[in-house]
Amino acid sequence: xxxxxxxEFARGPFFYFALLFMLFGLAFRLFSVIxxxxxxxxxxxxxxxxxxxxxxxxxxxxxxxxxxxxxxxFNRNPLIYIGGGLFHLxxxxxxxxGTPHMLVWKSxxxxxxxxxxxxxVDWMSAIGIIAMVILLINRRIHPVLKxxxxxxxxxxxxxxxxxxxxxxxxxxxxxxxxxxxxxxHMITVxxxxxxxxxxxxxHFVFYFFSRAIHGQExxxxxxxx
Amino acid sequence: MxxxxxxxxxxxxxxxxGWVAAQLEACTRCGMCAEACHFYQATGNPxxxxxxxxxxxxxxxxxxxxxxxxxxATLGLDKRVTxxxxxxxxxxxxxxxTVCNKCSMVCPMGIDIGSLLHGMRxxxxxxxxxxxxxAAAVTKxxxxxxxxxxxxxxxxxxLEWVADEWxxxxxxxxxxxxxxxxxxxIEVMKFPAxxxxxxKILNKAGEKWTVSSKAREIVxxxxxxxxxxxxxxxxxRVLDGAKDLGVKRIVVxxxxxxxDALRWHAANWIPEASNFDVIHITGVLGELVxxxxxxxxxxxxxxxxxxxxxxxxxxxxxxxxxxxxRDILKVLAPNxxxxxxxxxxxxxxxxxxxxxxxxxxxxxxRYASFELKIDQVNAVGAKTVSMTCSNCRLQFTDxxxxxxxxxxxxxLSQMVADALEE
Ligand code: SF4
Ligand code: SF4
Numbered sequence: 001x002x003x004x005x006x007x008e009f010a011r012g013p014f015f016y017f018a019l020l021f022m023l024f025g026l027a028f029r030l031f032s033v034i035x036x037x038x039x040x041x042x043x044x045x046x047x048x049x050x051x052x053x054x055x056x057x058x059x060x061x062x063x064x065x066x067x068x069x070x071x072x073x074f075n076r077n078p079l080i081y082i083g084g085g086l087f088h089l090x091x092x093x094x095x096x097x098g099t100p101h102m103l104v105w106k107s108x109x110x111x112x113x114x115x116x117x118x119x120x121v122d123w124m125s126a127i128g129i130i131a132m133v134i135l136l137i138n139r140r141i142h143p144v145l146k147x148x149x150x151x152x153x154x155x156x157x158x159x160x161x162x163x164x165x166x167x168x169x170x171x172x173x174x175x176x177x178x179x180x181x182x183x184x185h186m187i188t189v190x191x192x193x194x195x196x197x198x199x200x201x202x203h204f205v206f207y208f209f210s211r212a213i214h215g216q217e218x219x220x221x222x223x224x225x
Numbered sequence: 226m227x228x229x230x231x232x233x234x235x236x237x238x239x240x241x242x243g244w245v246a247a248q249l250e251a252c253t254r255c256g257m258c259a260e261a262c263h264f265y266q267a268t269g270n271p272x273x274x275x276x277x278x279x280x281x282x283x284x285x286x287x288x289x290x291x292x293x294x295x296x297x298a299t300l301g302l303d304k305r306v307t308x309x310x311x312x313x314x315x316x317x318x319x320x321x322x323t324v325c326n327k328c329s330m331v332c333p334m335g336i337d338i339g340s341l342l343h344g345m346r347x348x349x350x351x352x353x354x355x356x357x358x359x360a361a362a363v364t365k366x367x368x369x370x371x372x373x374x375x376x377x378x379x380x381x382x383x384l385e386w387v388a389d390e391w392x393x394x395x396x397x398x399x400x401x402x403x404x405x406x407x408x409x410x411i412e413v414m415k416f417p418a419x420x421x422x423x424x425k426i427l428n429k430a431g432e433k434w435t436v437s438s439k440a441r442e443i444v445x446x447x448x449x450x451x452x453x454x455x456x457x458x459x460x461x462r463v464l465d466g467a468k469d470l471g472v473k474r475i476v477v478x479x480x481x482x483x484x485d486a487l488r489w490h491a492a493n494w495i496p497e498a499s500n501f502d503v504i505h506i507t508g509v510l511g512e513l514v515x516x517x518x519x520x521x522x523x524x525x526x527x528x529x530x531x532x533x534x535x536x537x538x539x540x541x542x543x544x545x546x547x548x549x550x551r552d553i554l555k556v557l558a559p560n561x562x563x564x565x566x567x568x569x570x571x572x573x574x575x576x577x578x579x580x581x582x583x584x585x586x587x588x589x590x591r592y593a594s595f596e597l598k599i600d601q602v603n604a605v606g607a608k609t610v611s612m613t614c615s616n617c618r619l620q621f622t623d624x625x626x627x628x629x630x631x632x633x634x635x636x637l638s639q640m641v642a643d644a645l646e647e
Contacts, residue, residue, distance in 0.1 A: 032290065033250060036243040042492040042499060046545045056335060072331065072567060076260035084255065084333070143271040144259040148280075151302060153254060198293055206251035207334055213248060214335030221489070221545035223570050 003179035010186035018190035025197025026205055033206070045220035052219015053212050059225065060211060079138055083131045090128025094121055094167070118171075125168050132161050152199060159195040162188035229308050229352045236351030237285035240344040248341060249286050251334045252276060258338060261331035263573050264321040267593040273321050275328040275338045281306050281314050282345050311354045318345050319356050320587035323579035324482075325538035330571060339543070346451025355450055356584045363446045363455055370462070371442040372583075373410035380441045383413050384420070391421035394428055398470065399435035405472040406436055406506075407443040407463055409480035411615040416479075419615065422642030423478060423506060429645055430518045434476075440466025443477055448486040449580030453494065460491050460498070467501055474502035476509055479615040479636060481539030481578060488544065505540055507613045510641055511549025514556070525644035526558040529633075530608035533565050535598070535621070536572035537614035550613055550637055557644055565601045573597055577620025595624040602632065609633040611640060 065085060068074035074081045095101050098121040106112035115121075136157055139145045166185040169175050176184075196202055218225040227235070241249075259265045259274035271277070284306055287294025297303040304310075324346075326339030349355055355363075362372035369376045375383070388395050396402065406427070412419045427434045440463040447455025467475050477484040484505045491498035513519045526532060534550055541547045547569050554562040567573060576594035581587045598621075602610055610632055612618055621634040 029250070029291075033246045034243050036241060036246050036290065038243045039493070042496070043489055044492070044499065060335070072261070072571065077257050080255055080257055142256065143269075144256040144265075144274045144277070145254075147271045148254050148256060148274065148276055152297075200250075200253055203251050203253045203334065206247050209247035210251035210332075210337075211335040213244065213337055214329065217329075217337050217340075218570070221543065223542060223545050223547060 003177055003183050007179050007183040007186065010183050010190060014190050015186065018193035022193040022196050025194075026202060029197055029202060030205060033209075041216075041220075043220070045222075047219055047222025049216040049219045052217070052225050053215030056211055056215035056218070056225040079134070083135045083138070087128050087131040087135065090124045090131065090164075093124040094128065094164075097121065098125075122168075122171060125164065125171075129161075129164050129168060132157070132164065136161075155195070156199045156201050159188075159192045159199075160201065163192050229311060229354065230306055233281070233311055233348040233352035233354070234285050234289070234306060237282050237344070237348040238289050240282070240347050241286050241290065245282075245341060245344060246286060246290065248334075248336045249279075249283050251336055252283075252332075253334065255333065258328040258332050261328040262322075263325075263327070263576055263594040263597050264590055267576075267597055268321075268590060270321075272317055275322075275342065278314070278317050278322055279338065279341045279345050281310060281348065282341060285348070311349060311352055314345065315349050315354045315356065316586070318342065318349060319359060319580065320584055321581075321590050323538065323574045323576065323581050325574035325578060326543055327538070327571075327574060330542075343451055346449075347453065348451075350450045350452040350455075356586060358584050359446070359450055359580055362583055363450050363452070366442070366444070366446045366459060367455065371410045372444060372446045373414050375410040375413055375442060377438070377441075380413065380438070383417065384436070387413075387417045387420050387424075391418070391425070393421050393424045395420075395424045396435045398438055399433075400470050402433045402435035402470060402472055404432055404434040404474050404476055405440065405467050405470055406434055406476045406478060407440050407466075408436070408478045409444045409483060409615055410442055411444065411480065411619055412478055416615055416618065416636065419479060419636050419639055422636070422639040425642045425645065426510070426513065426519060426638065430513050435470060435472070437466035437470055439469060440464075440475075443480050443483040443487070445483050445486045446580070446583075448482055448490075449583070456486060456490075457494055460487060460495060463487065464491070464495060464497055464501070468497070472501070474504060476504055476506055478506045479613055479618070479638065481537045481544065481614040481616055482580075484544055485539040505544055505546055505613070506638055507540055507544075507546040507549050510553060510638065511546070514553055514641070515549075519641075520646035521553070521556055521641055521644040522646055523556050524559055526609070526640060527560050529561070531561050531563050531606050532558045532609040532611055532635075533563050533602060533605050533607035534568070535565070535575060535610050535612040535617060536569060537612060537617050538572075538574050538578055540613050541572065542570045546613070550611070553637065553641060554611060557640060563605045563607060565605055565607075573601065575617045575620045577623075578614075578616055582616065582620055582623070591620070592624060592627055595620065595628070598624075599628060599630065607632070609635055611635045611637050613637045 097116045099115040102112050102115045139149050166188050170181040170185050215225055258276050262275055265273040288298040324339050324342055328338040366372045384395055408420055445459045447459050488503040576591050581591055625632055
């Protein structure tokens with residue numbers, strides 16, 4: 001099979017299969033969790049749960065990322081905090097604000113949006129790659145991370161890292177013809193999409209639950225979140 | 226017969242509703258919670274990372290409820306829980322965790338780790354893999370009504386003595402009183418002045434209050450242990466006493482864990498619990514001072530060096546009474562009251578809560594974690610540390626002794642009682 005054929009497959013049937021697998025897989029995971037049942041909280045609150053939830057999300061998205069040094073979390077874990085933060089920022093910039101990806105979104109959902117100039121996106125992707133490498137090294141040497149990491153953590157890292165790497169190589173024409181590079185990128189993306197519902201990469205779905213629970217628990221006690 | 230491990234697994238599974246599962250699923254295993262834990266900070270032992278302390282709960286959930294977890298366990302990629310594991314995690318959870326929930330403040334996913342760690346205890350308690358001294362205290366509370374040996378007669382004599390010694394009236398078993406106060410045996414047996422102080426304050430405020438001979442112990446060792454059965458048994462003793470006397474509200478005195486159990490959990494286990502207002506004495510003090518029902522002498526404690534306030538995990542961060550002590554201390558010591566860092570909901574646990582102080586084997590880590598407290602108090606140069614939990618106070622007085630510190634350890638109720646305007 002030549003690169004062209006592989007590419008056709010990776011951005012055609014394989015892509016749609018992976019996409020559906022991811023969506024159904026996540027829906028299934030979500031359903032399994034919810035179907036375990038949620039008992040009603042009969043405790044009379046001292047403060048507002050709703051306020052707690054709203055405030056905790058606002059803080060998580062709009063405040064802490066920009067003034068992290070006021071939190072102990074940051075001061076005691078600067079590496080994980082900055083590394084993790086830059087990695088997520090890089091993902092957001094590249095996948096949402098990069099022109100090629102925006103066009104993929106447009107073809108899937110029907111509308112597009114303004115994007116950032118290529119050099120910025122390119123730098124952000126490089127930063128994301130470096131952050132990932134640093135996080136991996138840290139995971140291998142930090143005593144706590146060593147203890148809590150197994151094959152699952154490594155594979156999750158690998159399957160997120162590969163699309164980032166192949167995407168960067170593709171933009172810079174490193175390591176083969178355009179078709180070959182493109183095909184490689186698409187295959188790693190497809191594999192990632194399949195891996196998401198099978199691993200903890202799915203945390204972004206459950207994040208909304210755990211953060212909301214945090215807001216409720218602190219809010220009902222009238223304690224700042 | 227179920228094996229020990231099966232019993233624990235059953236209990237873990239029982240603990241796991243969607244609420245717990247969603248949070249276990251959200252964990253990214255980033256390890257950031259480690260740095261929040263005073264036991265990890267004090268010792269650097271990676272096994273004290275909160276995420277690791279709840280490892281068995283995660284395994285039980287994943288292997289029982291998720292396809293991937295089942296497959297991984299079958300292929301040997303995820304370890305099954307063994308009896309040795311239970312014994313090991315029992316040490317980690319009962320010796321090096323006070324269930325203070327500081328880790329939840331740090332987790333980027335906002336996971337309520339403290340609740341999940343309580344779930345860990347539930348499994349360990351169901352399998353009866355708990356430290357011998359804790360088990361003995363629970364048995365004592367089942368049989369005698371109190372883990373500290375405060376039997377009917379002892380309770381009776383102690384209160385009699387307190388009433389005499391401090392010349393204060395302690396109304397007993399008064400039907401039709403509005404408020405029932407339930408002291409902890411720590412106060413009755415070790416800090417009796419606290420009992421006298423609270424009585425004096427309530428009398429002064431003209432509160433229609435009573436103690437109950439049925440509901441004489443607020444401490445709940447079942448909640449420390451994590452056993453739902455024992456927790457409910459002890460909660461019911463309190464609620465029955467309240468029902469008999471027909472009171473409207475129950476005041477929990479200076480015990481944090483007991484307050485957490487009665488105020489923030491009881492209604493979910495025992496529906497009648499919602500018939501009563503449950504409030505911590507700190508809330509009552511705030512109310513009485515704020516409304517002017519009692520008057521305290523401004524600046525009464527201003528001349529004895531700096532005073533700082535230690536936030537108790539279960540009364541402040543997990544209890545909600547963060548502002549009241551500050552409002553009161555600002556009146557009592559406007560010039561010498563100074564905040565430690567971190568404080569309020571971010572404060573660091575004293576290291577003695579969650580039953581840890583009752584477990585002898587925990588002594589080394591308990592003292593090690595108290596060293597963090599020493600640094601915080603010394604950083605502001607305080608000579609007096611005020612607090613609202615007698616369990617913290619036990620840890621403070623014991624550690625002050627152990628480290629030969631020249632601090633005064635003061636219960637807030639006692640400070641208020643001392644400063645009452647005649
Ligand atoms: S900080 Fe939260 S997400 Fe990270 S390992 Fe701990 S519990 Fe999991
Ligand atoms: S609840 Fe407190 S003691 Fe327990 S793991 Fe979390 S921070 Fe440590």
